[in-house]
Amino acid sequence: MSEYYHHFLSSMAGVGGQPNANQLEGSQSMPQPSPMAMGAPPISNPYQSLGYFTGFPEPIMFSAPKAQRSRRKSAPGLDHIKHRRTRSGCYTCRSRRVKCDENHPTCERCRKGKRECVYPEPALAKGSGSSSKDSSGPSQQTSPSSSRGDDDDDDIEQDAKLDPIMDEDEEEPESATTQSSMPFPLRRSSTTSSFGPQRVVRGYRQDSETPSFDGNISSSSPSISAGTNAGLTPTTLQLSDSSFPASGSRPDWSFLPHELQFYLNYYCENITNYHYCIVSDSDDFFRTILTTMATRNDALLYAVVGFAAYHHTLKNPKGQINEFLQYYNRSVTLLLAFLKKKERNTVATLLTILQLATIEEYLGDWVNLMGHQRAAFELLTQLFTPQTIVQTPLGRMVMRWYSRFDVFIGIMGSFQTTLPREWFTTMIEYCDAQVVRDPRNLSWKVEVCAARLRLISMEMSLLFGKGAREEVSEDEYTAEHHRLTDALETWKDGWDATLRKPTYLVTDFAGDRTAELDDIVDPYAPGVLFRPPLFAATILDCEWHSVSLMHGSQSAFEASEEARTDLMEHAYAICQVCATVEAWPLSPGGSLIILHPCLAIAALFVEGDSKHHMWIRKKLALLEAMGYISPVTMRKRMAELFRDESCVRWWLPNDEGFTPMIQNIRAFADERNATAVSAQSDNVRQIRHVFSKMQIGPAGGKLESSGVGPRGGK
Numbered sequence: 001m002s003e004y005y006h007h008f009l010s011s012m013a014g015v016g017g018q019p020n021a022n023q024l025e026g027s028q029s030m031p032q033p034s035p036m037a038m039g040a041p042p043i044s045n046p047y048q049s050l051g052y053f054t055g056f057p058e059p060i061m062f063s064a065p066k067a068q069r070s071r072r073k074s075a076p077g078l079d080h081i082k083h084r085r086t087r088s089g090c091y092t093c094r095s096r097r098v099k100c101d102e103n104h105p106t107c108e109r110c111r112k113g114k115r116e117c118v119y120p121e122p123a124l125a126k127g128s129g130s131s132s133k134d135s136s137g138p139s140q141q142t143s144p145s146s147s148r149g150d151d152d153d154d155d156i157e158q159d160a161k162l163d164p165i166m167d168e169d170e171e172e173p174e175s176a177t178t179q180s181s182m183p184f185p186l187r188r189s190s191t192t193s194s195f196g197p198q199r200v201v202r203g204y205r206q207d208s209e210t211p212s213f214d215g216n217i218s219s220s221s222p223s224i225s226a227g228t229n230a231g232l233t234p235t236t237l238q239l240s241d242s243s244f245p246a247s248g249s250r251p252d253w254s255f256l257p258h259e260l261q262f263y264l265n266y267y268c269e270n271i272t273n274y275h276y277c278i279v280s281d282s283d284d285f286f287r288t289i290l291t292t293m294a295t296r297n298d299a300l301l302y303a304v305v306g307f308a309a310y311h312h313t314l315k316n317p318k319g320q321i322n323e324f325l326q327y328y329n330r331s332v333t334l335l336l337a338f339l340k341k342k343e344r345n346t347v348a349t350l351l352t353i354l355q356l357a358t359i360e361e362y363l364g365d366w367v368n369l370m371g372h373q374r375a376a377f378e379l380l381t382q383l384f385t386p387q388t389i390v391q392t393p394l395g396r397m398v399m400r401w402y403s404r405f406d407v408f409i410g411i412m413g414s415f416q417t418t419l420p421r422e423w424f425t426t427m428i429e430y431c432d433a434q435v436v437r438d439p440r441n442l443s444w445k446v447e448v449c450a451a452r453l454r455l456i457s458m459e460m461s462l463l464f465g466k467g468a469r470e471e472v473s474e475d476e477y478t479a480e481h482h483r484l485t486d487a488l489e490t491w492k493d494g495w496d497a498t499l500r501k502p503t504y505l506v507t508d509f510a511g512d513r514t515a516e517l518d519d520i521v522d523p524y525a526p527g528v529l530f531r532p533p534l535f536a537a538t539i540l541d542c543e544w545h546s547v548s549l550m551h552g553s554q555s556a557f558e559a560s561e562e563a564r565t566d567l568m569e570h571a572y573a574i575c576q577v578c579a580t581v582e583a584w585p586l587s588p589g590g591s592l593i594i595l596h597p598c599l600a601i602a603a604l605f606v607e608g609d610s611k612h613h614m615w616i617r618k619k620l621a622l623l624e625a626m627g628y629i630s631p632v633t634m635r636k637r638m639a640e641l642f643r644d645e646s647c648v649r650w651w652l653p654n655d656e657g658f659t660p661m662i663q664n665i666r667a668f669a670d671e672r673n674a675t676a677v678s679a680q681s682d683n684v685r686q687i688r689h690v691f692s693k694m695q696i697g698p699a700g701g702k703l704e705s706s707g708v709g710p711r712g713g714k
Helices: 003-013 091-096 108-113 147-159 258-270 285-294 298-315 322-340 347-362 366-383 393-413 421-437 442-468 474-493 535-553 561-583 596-602 610-625 632-642 660-672 679-685 688-692
Strands: 694-696 703-705
Touching: 003 322, 003 366, 091 108, 258 285, 258 298, 285 298, 285 347, 285 393, 298 322, 298 347, 298 660, 322 347, 347 366, 347 393, 366 393, 393 421, 393 442, 421 442, 442 474, 442 535, 474 535, 535 561, 535 596, 561 596, 561 610, 596 610, 610 632, 610 660
Parallel strands: none
Antiparallel strands: 694 703
């Protein structure tokens, strides 16, 4: 992994002063800035003085030399005894933080507790030909001054805060009863077997309850693993397709702390592929494969848990921002620690980076998203080829996940995509072959359509990038633009008939409801949505309208009246789908999130009166309530469109729906977006390419093509 990403993660992991605890406790300390003038700086926020990812009292300065690292001191008057920790005990005892007698094949504690007993892989003999290290196996002998020794000391000091979890027939040590240094008590569950029913230890919270967070950030959460060398998950286990649960099943995570179990359960019950803006997931990747791999890799575990905690916190009226930030930050620090060891990268590392990138997208931080995307590209091309990535469900989802970021960033910033065309065409060829092999399988037909639309979008990104950099003539730009116009029409006409079966159309809504006066489309119109298993066809249709709208607006010539009418029809079709998805009570979770980019571009082409503006503003407010934060630059652009500068602060008048939690997330996200890291990232921050060819008209607020050709000038 390049040094760039090390420095990038270091800046995210935390270098700087410490936050005031009161800044993280909700609306009491949240300032209430007045509506700002256009072009003014972001709204004031309680994180303004922070130079790092806030909410963590002991930032790790990975870039500092070992000799300069500050050592944590024991509190005055307390005897601090360090114990050398064995690295050869079983994973179950490690996760429970109790001493393992290392009996093989099953230690005494696991035998008595009827737990699965898994040991690390044996370490390579000293002097063997390989110099690689097993991150979770026994450590090699080092001198007292070695970096490994320092890391061990850190782990010991951290683990000293964590209490062992005893069996019911074991005596609890005195140290386990003292929790004055803990922000909340550690909660874990015992199981009769690794896949057996849970029996909750007396006094612990039930699974349905929300994990508590007392707001005390003076010490680390006891549910968080002390380090990568002795973490919560058995990182040496090798994964194969057969190691993943069947679709619809869940992996065993009963050995994890209760807080992590809670959020993983919440993730499986509430998060879908639509939350990741991915059209289809016929292999149940997110609920089975991703969570299984998370239970085997600490950095990925905390990234997934952080994403779940983010969504859960938004729905909690008393939620606090650091309830999810603690997990995100832990993932970043674990990932950085792993990368600095320069060990062989794995697919779990790639998935961790992609999950962190998804959280950045939700926070509206496209600059940090680019940092993760750059690293993900490096790993993806190390681990896969265009031919190997399509062979497994895991590889295909990695391709969908990464290519979406690649195309998204390329179009928003007028960059060329990083993945060559071969990666996209190979995916199409593979899906086509699966349709031939299994013509009754609807999932493959959906995936073929999605893959073809990704290819068209990628080619659009290439064209827009070349035009912005003046790498093509006007004639060449126009010819390629016409070719892509034909490709979009061919895509629309080439759908398999089984993806449009009328029997799957949603034709009625409960209660025979009708549109309200402030609706710009009828949200209860019949025949707009397809119900599962064809719901993905609805999303694809909306994305096609969005891609067509984007493409049509980037013509080298000023749009004709006919072209303007066509663009407006695409915009209203998008609004129709968004309204109906919101109104239909059976819409899958996250299905509005995936439509957010479609709605954002449609907003530029609907009528410019106050009714239409308020309808769009309500939808943007709803999306932010779901956690998809609009960056301040986009809010400024939209405020220009709506001719209402108060939209920079919040979308609706009188702060309607602007909860303290959203205010805190907004303030935090705005602070992180305050400084561009490069000219390239600044292009994305400013959404330069999307708006560069559009002008907000002085009358009615309609957008007109500026007639910008491939050279970017009139």
